[in-house]
Structure formats: structure tokens, C-alpha cells
Amino acid sequence: xxDKINIVIDTIGGDNGAYVCVKGALQGIKNHKDVKIxxxxxxxxxxxxxxxxxxxxxxxxxIDCSEEVSLNExxxxxxxxxxxxxxxxxxxxxxxxxxxxxxSAGSTGAILAGGQFVVGRAKGVKRTPLAHLLPxxxxxxxxxxxxxxxxxxxxxxxxxxxxxxIYMKEVCGVKNPRxxxxxxxxxxxxxxxxxxxxxxxxxxxxxxxxxxxxxxRAIPYGKADVxxxxxxxxxxxxKLYEGLSKMILRELKSAxxxxxxxxxxxxxxxxxxxxxxxxxxxxxxxxxxxxxLKGLVVKIHGNxxxxxxxxxxxxxxxxxxxDVSGKIIKGFENSEE
Amino acid sequence: xxDKINIVIDTIGGDNGAYVCVKGALQGIKNHKDVKIxxxxxxxxxxxxxxxxxxxxxxxxxIDCSEEVSLNExxxxxxxxxxxxxxxxxxxxxxxxxxxxxxSAGSTGAILAGGQFVVGRAKGVKRTPLAHLLPxxxxxxxxxxxxxxxxxxxxxxxxxxxxxxIYMKEVCGVKNPRxxxxxxxxxxxxxxxxxxxxxxxxxxxxxxxxxxxxxxRAIPYGKADVxxxxxxxxxxxxKLYEGLSKMILRELKSAxxxxxxxxxxxxxxxxxxxxxxxxxxxxxxxxxxxxxLKGLVVKIHGNxxxxxxxxxxxxxxxxxxxDVSGKIIKGFENSEE
Numbered sequence: 001x002x003d004k005i006n007i008v009i010d011t012i013g014g015d016n017g018a019y020v021c022v023k024g025a026l027q028g029i030k031n032h033k034d035v036k037i038x039x040x041x042x043x044x045x046x047x048x049x050x051x052x053x054x055x056x057x058x059x060x061x062x063i064d065c066s067e068e069v070s071l072n073e074x075x076x077x078x079x080x081x082x083x084x085x086x087x088x089x090x091x092x093x094x095x096x097x098x099x100x101x102x103x104s105a106g107s108t109g110a111i112l113a114g115g116q117f118v119v120g121r122a123k124g125v126k127r128t129p130l131a132h133l134l135p136x137x138x139x140x141x142x143x144x145x146x147x148x149x150x151x152x153x154x155x156x157x158x159x160x161x162x163x164x165x166i167y168m169k170e171v172c173g174v175k176n177p178r179x180x181x182x183x184x185x186x187x188x189x190x191x192x193x194x195x196x197x198x199x200x201x202x203x204x205x206x207x208x209x210x211x212x213x214x215x216x217r218a219i220p221y222g223k224a225d226v227x228x229x230x231x232x233x234x235x236x237x238x239k240l241y242e243g244l245s246k247m248i249l250r251e252l253k254s255a256x257x258x259x260x261x262x263x264x265x266x267x268x269x270x271x272x273x274x275x276x277x278x279x280x281x282x283x284x285x286x287x288x289x290x291x292x293l294k295g296l297v298v299k300i301h302g303n304x305x306x307x308x309x310x311x312x313x314x315x316x317x318x319x320x321x322x323d324v325s326g327k328i329i330k331g332f333e334n335s336e337e
Numbered sequence: 338x339x340d341k342i343n344i345v346i347d348t349i350g351g352d353n354g355a356y357v358c359v360k361g362a363l364q365g366i367k368n369h370k371d372v373k374i375x376x377x378x379x380x381x382x383x384x385x386x387x388x389x390x391x392x393x394x395x396x397x398x399x400i401d402c403s404e405e406v407s408l409n410e411x412x413x414x415x416x417x418x419x420x421x422x423x424x425x426x427x428x429x430x431x432x433x434x435x436x437x438x439x440x441s442a443g444s445t446g447a448i449l450a451g452g453q454f455v456v457g458r459a460k461g462v463k464r465t466p467l468a469h470l471l472p473x474x475x476x477x478x479x480x481x482x483x484x485x486x487x488x489x490x491x492x493x494x495x496x497x498x499x500x501x502x503i504y505m506k507e508v509c510g511v512k513n514p515r516x517x518x519x520x521x522x523x524x525x526x527x528x529x530x531x532x533x534x535x536x537x538x539x540x541x542x543x544x545x546x547x548x549x550x551x552x553x554r555a556i557p558y559g560k561a562d563v564x565x566x567x568x569x570x571x572x573x574x575x576k577l578y579e580g581l582s583k584m585i586l587r588e589l590k591s592a593x594x595x596x597x598x599x600x601x602x603x604x605x606x607x608x609x610x611x612x613x614x615x616x617x618x619x620x621x622x623x624x625x626x627x628x629x630l631k632g633l634v635v636k637i638h639g640n641x642x643x644x645x646x647x648x649x650x651x652x653x654x655x656x657x658x659x660d661v662s663g664k665i666i667k668g669f670e671n672s673e674e
Contacts, residue, residue, distance in 0.1 A: 217583075230529075272592040
């Protein structure tokens with residue numbers, strides 16, 4: 001690693017185009033003088049945006065790519081064939097050690113495939129989970145896996161618990177993170193066969209502070225710092241969080257338009273209500289790192305704006321400074337494959 | 338079946354005691370002149386409540402029971418051993434054909450076990466799912482299974498789809514109900530091995546109007562009338578719905594107390610906000626029937642009040658009048674075991 005932290009931002013694939021990536025990157029290098037950002041994508045387009053801005057030229061490098069990975073193509077094939085795409089070029093920099101982190105708002109499938117095939121899993125890591133910070137009434141909880149691995153074995157959930165604990169400790173500063181498994185009840189005999197087997201392994205695992213099961217109704221109350229689930233269940237949780245929060249907001253808005261007094265009332269509470277509901281927008285918590293790879297790959301929401309790009313850069317800086325990848329690699333190198 | 342609809346209400350096991358069950362029953366018989374209600378539980382306690390009310394004595398019968406099934410005891414054992422509990426006595430009336438439906442706010446585990454062992458599965462039915470109406474921005478969607486069967490085979494999900502379709506058609510009056518499987522993506526190749534296999538079976542099933550997968554973020558928008566999932570995933574969905582809705586309401590309330598203007602605003606919007614948030618309270622949609630048994634067993638929320646007991650009675654009346662049990666039994670009697 002050079003004395004600078006090198007972060008690649010893939011400027012292709014997000015709903016809001018290269019503009020939000022470039023603007024986010026420029027704010028990121030202002031916030032972090034020790035960060036250099038590589039922007040992969042269409043150079044002409046990126047240069048046009050950069051041309052209108054003032055910034056420290058030493059902290060930005062544009063890498064022109066001739067190919068694009070689209071949302072609709074088969075991910076594995078796309079990653080294998082499109083060597084000059086902004087995604088594969090960026091991940092290759094990470095693989096070679098020329099970058100410390102990679103951020104993309106592109107296709108989740110392609111990012112997962114690229115993480116596996118281009119960057120590669122750390123030794124001993126069985127599966128690489130997508131980890132998401134979930135908003136709660138207290139501090140955010142880390143949910144993993146949010147959709148990378150839908151069919152897993154119990155020992156994989158145990159590894160997720162270990163990786164999640166390292167992440168929460170090193171990136172979020174939580175001492176002795178409380179780890180729970182998403183379940184249908186609190187008693188040890190509750191759960192499907194996967195969760196029951198994982199429960200009994202977690203109970204005796206000395207590397208995590210396992211507090212038992214968490215029912216879905218308790219998740220919004222922040223009762224655990226790390227919540228482990230298979231990628232199917234985790235994906236249902238993260239997406240229901242997103243859908244239900246948005247829906248309730250929309251319904252409230254239309255209810256407020258129903259009468260004159262409620263319209264007036266809505267004006268008066270607008271500010272405090274917005275603040276609360278923003279808290280529950282899962283997409284607003286920065287990116288979702290794919291843990292357990294040989295380098296840091298962060299997936300941000302497809303419709304990310306400048307703000308999310310900036311948070312993802314902050315997150316990468318903490319991750320790299322605290323050597324989270326290194327700690328995960330070290331923690332697993334002696335595990336059996 | 339007599340010309341009356343006979344419904345048993347188990348008055349023990351709910352958080353709010355016998356009072357809400359008895360009061361709900363009295364309103365139920367006022368609403369439905371053709372209903373007779375059997376109240377199982379502690380006769381002395383029930384009679385005390387009845388003594389204060391005026392009602393048609395022909396429509397209420399109290400059955401004294403000497404035992405109680407508590408929330409903390411192993412369900413199967415409780416059902417086997419406590420023959421004179423309000424739960425087992427009530428289910429036995431159903432089994433014998435002396436009652437058409439059974440409602441309880443008691444332990445879910447014990448109700449499920451009692452349904453299986455006392456009432457019994459209909460011929461051809463592989464598993465009996467707990468079905469819940471989920472509030473959405475449109476009409477409610479029926480989610481099944483909400484937690485009765487956590488490890489299932491693909492053909493079980495297909496049966497859930499068939500039973501759910503019959504229920505939505507006959508009880509909720511939905512013509513040609515749209516059936517979807519809860520999934521992590523919309524494309525056919527998405528999902529865990531269970532869902533992928535169920536998808537391909539549902540696609541060619543002529544008894545249901547299968548519209549494909551539904552992602553969790555689309556569930557609150559009412560994009561399907563029937564949503565099938567294994568009991569683990571379904572339980573996560575129903576409980577997260579409940580927890581997140583309550584949480585957002587609580588956070589909004591405390592945000593409104595933050596300033597004078599927001600307090601004033603909150604007074605003005607109180608009514609329309611309450612209405613909206615009540616819509617999203619999953620516990621407010623009556624009971625959850627356990628489908629596929631030889632009789633109708635309805636589980637209501639542990640903290641149900643009079644209103645939920647009344648909705649559950651309405652639901653039982655529709656169910657019995659439309660002979661939903663009979664239609665499910667007929668639909669499956671030729672299936673392979």
C-alpha cells in the first residue's frame with residue numbers, strides 16, 4: 001500500500017450516471033487529503049464534468065474503459081467477457097494491489113461475480129456475504145448476508161458472524177458487538193434446520209459475542225449489532241425494510257392532503273417527520289461491503305446520489321485504515337476450506 | 338352441520354384474558370343471528386362477565402375446563418396431556434363436527450400442534466400453513482406460511498398456493514387471485530433451491546393464476562393477492578411488518594414532541610395519521626387461519642382485543658358459509674400423500 005488510500009469508483013451502471021460519482025469523488029478527496037480516487041468509465045464524459053470543477057489533480061485519475069456491463073446481462077458471462085468494462089478494470093486494480101477499495105452502483109450480480117472471479121475470496125472464507133447497515137431506533141445493526149448466497153451451510157452463517165463482528169468493531173467502533181441469528185422464535189429449539197445447526201455452533205464460538213436469536217419484529221429496535229441470516233432471508237429483510245418505510249411515508253403524505261387542518265398540520269411537522277423517516281431509509285447508510293474477499297468491494301444502491309458516494313468513501317477509508325480486510329484474512333487463514 | 342354456524346372461542350391464553358373473548362363473542366352473535374358460540378375456559382369467570390350483559394341465551398354456551406395450556410410449555414406434550422384444557426376441549430368439538438370453527442389467542446405452537454393432532458390434516462394435504470392477511474396500500478394480500486412449517490419441499494409451496502387461492506376467492510371475494518412466490522429477484526433463475534423448484538412447478542400449475550416472483554420491497558404495494566413462502570421466510574415477513582410499522586409510529590411520535598410547532602402540527606394530523614398507521618398494523622386484519630385441516634382453526638394475535646375477536650368471527654362465518662374447508666378438502670383428496 002502506498003501512503004495514500006487508493007479508491008476506485010466505477011462511474012457506469014448507476015441510475016444517476018457518472019455525474020453523481022464524479023461529484024461524490026470530488027467531495028471525498030476534499031474530506032480526505034490522503035485519498036486518491038480512480039474513476040473508471042467513459043473518459044470524455046468524466047472529463048467534461050471534471051472540467052467544470054476545481055480540485056487537487058493529484059488526487060483524481062481517470063481510466064478510460066471501452067465496455068459497459070449492463071443490468072440485464074448474465075453477470076458471470078459479462079465479467080468474463082468484458083475485460084475493458086469499468087467494473088472489471090476497477091476490480092483488476094484492486095486485485096493487483098494498486099487500489100485498496102472499489103465502489104460501484106452497478107448490477108449487484110455482476111459486482112458479486114466480479115468480486116469472486118476477479119478479486120477472489122480470502123483463504124479459508126467459504127462464502128462472501130453482502131453486509132448492510134440497517135437503520136434502527138438505536139444504532140444501526142449490520143445485517144449479513146443481504147443476498148449474495150441464498151443456499152448456505154450452518155458453518156457459513158458462523159463465518160458471517162465472525163466477519164460481521166470484525167466489521168462492526170473496526171469500522172463502526174462497537175466494542176464486543178452483540179451477534180444474533182435471525183429466527184422465528186427466541187428459544188434454542190426454534191428455527192429451520194439451518195438456523196438450529198448454526199445456533200448450536202455459535203453458542204460455543206469464542207470469537208463472537210453470541211446473544212441468541214432475534215425475531216424480525218425486534219430488528220427495528222436495534223437489539224443486536226450483527227444479525228446473521230442466509231442471503232435469501234437477509235434479502236427479504238433489507239428489501240421489506242426499504243419497501244415498507246417508503247410505503248408508510250407515501251400513505252401518510254396522501255392522508256395529510258385529505259383535509260385543510262391536516263394539510264396545515266403536515267406543514268408544521270414536515271421537518272421532524274422527514275428526519276425520522278430518513279433515518280429508516282436503509283439506502284441512506286452508505287454502501288454494502290462484500291466481506292471476505294482479498295480486497296474491499298462496496299456495492300452502493302443503484303439510485304445512489306452524491307451523498308451516498310461520499311458516505312461510501314468515508315466507509316472505505318475507515319475500513320482500509322483499520323485494515324479490516326487484513327483482519328478478516330488473518331482470522332480465516334487457518335480455517336479449513 | 339346444524340342450520341346454525343357453531344364457533345368455539347378459547348377464552349384462555351390471550352394476553353387480555355377471557356373478558357375480550359366474551360365481549361367479542363357477544364357482539365359476534367348480535368352481528369350474526371345464525372351463529373352459536375361455545376366459550377371454553379373457566380366457567381365461573383366467564384359467567385361473571387356474561388352476568389353483566391344482556392344477550393340471546395340460545396346463542397352462547399359455556400363449557401367449563403379444568404386445565405390451561407400456557408405459553409411456556411412444550412406444545413405437543415401440552416396438547417397430548419391436557420385433555421381438559423380450553424384448547425383441547427374446543428378442538429375436540431371441531432373434530433367431532435359439533436363445531437364448525439375454532440378461535441384462540443393462545444400459544445401458536447399449541448394451536449398448531451392441536452390442529453395437527455386433534456383435528457387432523459385433510460387427505461392429500463402435505464402441510465398446513467398459517468395464513469395471514471397483510472396490509473398493503475391496496476387490498477390486503479394473503480401471506481402463507483407465516484410460521485407453521487419452517488422446512489418444506491417445493492410441492493408444499495405449490496399446495497400453499499392452491500389453498501391460498503381458494504381462501505382469497507371464497508373468503509375475500511377476489512376473482513382469479515394473483516399468486517406470487519416471495520423471492521430475491523424477479524427473473525426465473527433467481528431464488529434459493531426451494532423457490533426455484535417451486536417456481537417451475539407453479540408455472541405449469543393450472544389451478545392457480547401464477548404471476549411469478551415478488552420481491553419483498555413490492556409486498557407493501559399489494560402486487561399479489563396470495564404470496565407463498567416457507568414458514569421461516571413468511572414469519573420474518575409478518576413480524577418485520579409488525580415491528581417496523583410500530584417502530585416508525587413510535588419514532589414519529591417522539592419527533593413530534595421535539596418542538597412547539599411540531600406538537601401543534603401533530604394535533605392537526607393526528608386523526609389522518611392514526612388511520613393510515615392502523616392500516617399497516619398487521620395484527621388488525623382478523624385472525625390467521627391454519628389451512629388444510631379437517632376443520633377451521635383460527636389463531637388470533639396474543640394481545641387481541643374485542644375488535645379482533647369480532648373480525649375473527651366474521652371471517653369464520655364467511656369461511657363456513659362458503660365451505661372453504663370443504664373446497665380445500667375436495668381439491669386435495671386426489672393428491673398423492
